[in-house]
Amino acid sequence: MAFITYTGVGIKAIAACVPPKRIYNKNLGYLIPEEEIEKTINSIGIKERREADKDVCSSDLCLKAAEKLILDCAIDKSTIDALIFISQTPDYRQPATAPSLQHRLGLPQTTLAFDINMACSGYVYGLSMAFAYASLAGINNVLLLVGETMSKTISKKDKNTTPLFGDAGTASLITKDAKFGTSYFTLNSDGEGADVLQIPYGGYRNPSCEERLKETSDEAGNILTGEQLHMQGMDVFNFGLRVVPKSIKDILSFAESKIDDVDIILFHQANKFMTDFFAKKLKFSLEKVPYSLQWYGNTSAASIPLNVVSEMQTPHYPQRKNVIMAGFGAGLSWGTCLLSLEQTKVSEIVEY
Amino acid sequence: MELKKFIENFASQFDETEASVFNADTVFKSLDEWSSLMALSIMAMVDEEYNVSIKGNDIKNSKTMEDLYNVIKSKL
Numbered sequence: 279m280a281f282i283t284y285t286g287v288g289i290k291a292i293a294a295c296v297p298p299k300r301i302y303n304k305n306l307g308y309l310i311p312e313e314e315i316e317k318t319i320n321s322i323g324i325k326e327r328r329e330a331d332k333d334v335c336s337s338d339l340c341l342k343a344a345e346k347l348i349l350d351c352a353i354d355k356s357t358i359d360a361l362i363f364i365s366q367t368p369d370y371r372q373p374a375t376a377p378s379l380q381h382r383l384g385l386p387q388t389t390l391a392f393d394i395n396m397a398c399s400g401y402v403y404g405l406s407m408a409f410a411y412a413s414l415a416g417i418n419n420v421l422l423l424v425g426e427t428m429s430k431t432i433s434k435k436d437k438n439t440t441p442l443f444g445d446a447g448t449a450s451l452i453t454k455d456a457k458f459g460t461s462y463f464t465l466n467s468d469g470e471g472a473d474v475l476q477i478p479y480g481g482y483r484n485p486s487c488e489e490r491l492k493e494t495s496d497e498a499g500n501i502l503t504g505e506q507l508h509m510q511g512m513d514v515f516n517f518g519l520r521v522v523p524k525s526i527k528d529i530l531s532f533a534e535s536k537i538d539d540v541d542i543i544l545f546h547q548a549n550k551f552m553t554d555f556f557a558k559k560l561k562f563s564l565e566k567v568p569y570s571l572q573w574y575g576n577t578s579a580a581s582i583p584l585n586v587v588s589e590m591q592t593p594h595y596p597q598r599k600n601v602i603m604a605g606f607g608a609g610l611s612w613g614t615c616l617l618s619l620e621q622t623k624v625s626e627i628v629e630y
Numbered sequence: 631m632e633l634k635k636f637i638e639n640f641a642s643q644f645d646e647t648e649a650s651v652f653n654a655d656t657v658f659k660s661l662d663e664w665s666s667l668m669a670l671s672i673m674a675m676v677d678e679e680y681n682v683s684i685k686g687n688d689i690k691n692s693k694t695m696e697d698l699y700n701v702i703k704s705k706l
Contacts, residue, residue, distance in 0.1 A: 314665065321667045438666065498666075512686030515670045520683050551667070555674050 280465040281532050284409040288458025288617065290419075293347035293625035294448040294587035295339045296328040296574060303327070303441050310437055318441060323550025327444030327575035329429045334630065336365040336425035337375045339447025341382055342630040344423055347449045348383075350625045353419075355384055358451075360411050360420040361391040364400040364579050366608075367427045368393060379423060390417075397475065398546045398607025399465075400424060400579025401448075402615050405603075406463045408452035420452040426578035431477060433502035435493070438509050442549065444575030448583035461617035462533040464525060468610045474513045475608035479504030514607075518552055522606050523559045525614040529602065533616050537562055540616075541597040542590075546605045547571035547581035556604075568595060578607065586619070587627050598622075631680060631706060636699045639679050643671040654696040659689075676702055 303319050303326065310318060319325055330339065340363065348355065361383075363376040376391035385391075390411070396403050401424050408420040425447030432439045479490040490504030502508065526543070530536055537560055545553040550571060557567050570581075570588035577584055582603050590598070598619040606612035633654060641652040647663045658664060669689050676684050682705045684698075692698035 317665075318667060321670075510686050511666050512669050512673065512689060515673055516683055516685050519673065519677055551670060551674075559677075 280463070282406060282463040282465070283460055284413055284463070285460045286456045286458060287409045287412040287452060287454050288461065289405070289619065289622045290451045290453040290455070291347050291351045291623040291625065292448065292450045292583050292586050293343040293350065293628070294446060294580070294584045295342040295346065295628045295630050296444075296446045296584070297330040297334060297339070298629045299329045299331070301327045301329050301444075306441060309435065309440060321551045322441060323569065323571050324441060324575045325572045328446065330427045330445040334427070335369050336367045336427045336447055337363070337369050337379055339427070339445065339630060340423035340425040340449060341379060341447070342628055343425075343447050344379075344383055344421060344449035346625050346628045347451055351451065351623055353451065356386055358385050358389060358419045358421050359417045360408070361385060361389055362394060362404055362407055362420065362422050363391070364394045364396055364404045364422070364424045365426055366395055366397055366578070367430055385421075396579060396611065397609060398548065398576070398578050398581070399605040399609065399611040399613045401582040402463070402603055402605040402613030403465055403611070404579070405450070405452070405615060406465060406613065408450070409461060409463075412452045412454045418454045422450040422452060424448050424450070424579045424583060426580050428507070428576070428578055431507045433493075433500070433506040435501035436506070437498075437500055438511050439507055442576045444577050446574060446577040446580040446584045448580045448587070450583055455621075457621055459618060461615060462529055463613065463615040464529050464532065465613040466521065466525065466611070468517075471513065471517060471610040473508075474510050474517060474610060476508050477505060478508060514548075515552055517610055518548070518556065518606055521612050522556050522604055522614075525612055526560060526602055526604060529614045529616050535600065535616065539600050540602055541566060541600045542595055543567050543602045543604065544582050544585055546607065547574070547585055548576050548607070579605070586622075587624055590619070590624055591626070592624075631703050633696065633699050636702070637695055639675055640672065640695060643668065643675055652695060654694065654699075656695045657693055658695055658698070680706065682706060
């Protein structure tokens with residue numbers, strides 16, 4: 279059972295970068311009947327999304343976010359001890375992308391660097407990993423780069439996924455400092471639902487093959503290849519409903535805190551209908567639930583830090599001592615944490 | 631749990647379909663207003679009203695309102 283506390287480490291700064299190209303859901307008439315488009319937009323809450331160019335990868339968006347963070351906080355690069363890159367759209371199948379980011383950012387060769395392959399729960403998992411490293415003697419600063427170019431994994435002929443997903447890269451700096459106080463994490467997994475959100479082909483279980491690169495149509499008329507994201511929307515909703523509100527209650531009970539003490543809940547930006555319903559179940563005011571998915575859609579693991587950068591610029595949300603972050607998605611995997619963002623410098627969003 | 635009340639709860643999720651359309655034999659997935667997003671509303675309603683979590687397959691395998699009612703009832 280993974281319930282964890284960290285003391286004297288926290289998030290010093292967060293930055294985010296999105297591609298400039300906007301894709302509007304109102305223009306999806308080719309895929310969704312016109313009379314359903316508005317209803318869909320109102321329900322999922324997503325008006326537009328950003329799409330990276332063909333030659334822009336998750337790592338490039340993260341690099342720009344990291345450069346912004348380093349500049350805004352005047353970070354001496356030689357003080358960064360570790361770099362963690364979280365993405366399911368890395369540069370190459372091999373090797374990991376993190377070492378190339380160490381080099382491109384001009385970080386010292388003494389930097390510990392590795393990738394983690396996680397989806398929408400990835401930011402909370404990554405924070406926990408970064409907090410753990412920053413708690414160790416010998417490591418003071420961890421750069422956590424979380425980015426995804428979901429547009430490269432989605433079929434534009436699949437009405438389940440097309441209106442939802444967007445691209446973004448983010449950077450967070452996790453630092454050892456007594457002023458941060460204590461943070462609480464719970465991390466969970468349920469691999470029985472591995473096929474609920476899955477790209478079934480192109481890995482080593484089901485290698486890339488000509489037959490599965492052909493488009494096929496499902497019973498609802500969605501057309502996709504074996505190497506594009508397959509999502510069973512109803513089961514994602516069922517999963518979220520089962521685990522997310524409970525996970526928030528669990529972390530509060532673990533921290534001996536209560537829902538009335540919470541200043542903000544940062545849900546993974548999946549689908550507004552779903553997370554509004556979670557807030558309602560928790561009897562938590564929607565005024566304290568920031569949303570940026572109307573502008574960026576679901577950017578997988580990047581959605582929580584992107585949401586901070588988009589919605590938590592001063593003077594918005596001045597109370598940020600007790601912040602819950604709830605990430606959940608493919609795996610199935612979910613992670614929830616309770617921490618303070620009072621000491622966190624939030625950069626303005628950049629485009630690349 | 632009562633079938634009549636379940637049908638009312640189910641019908642109340644729909645904006646354009648008349649409540650009178652819904653009865654135990656209604657093949658709900660063939661209604662014009664049925665969509666994957668409507669399925670999420672139904673799942674949320676079932677969670678709220680009956681504290682039961684239904685899966686995608688529970689909806690997929692149910693043809694009529696009564697079929698779905700029986701699935702939920704079996705999970706109570």
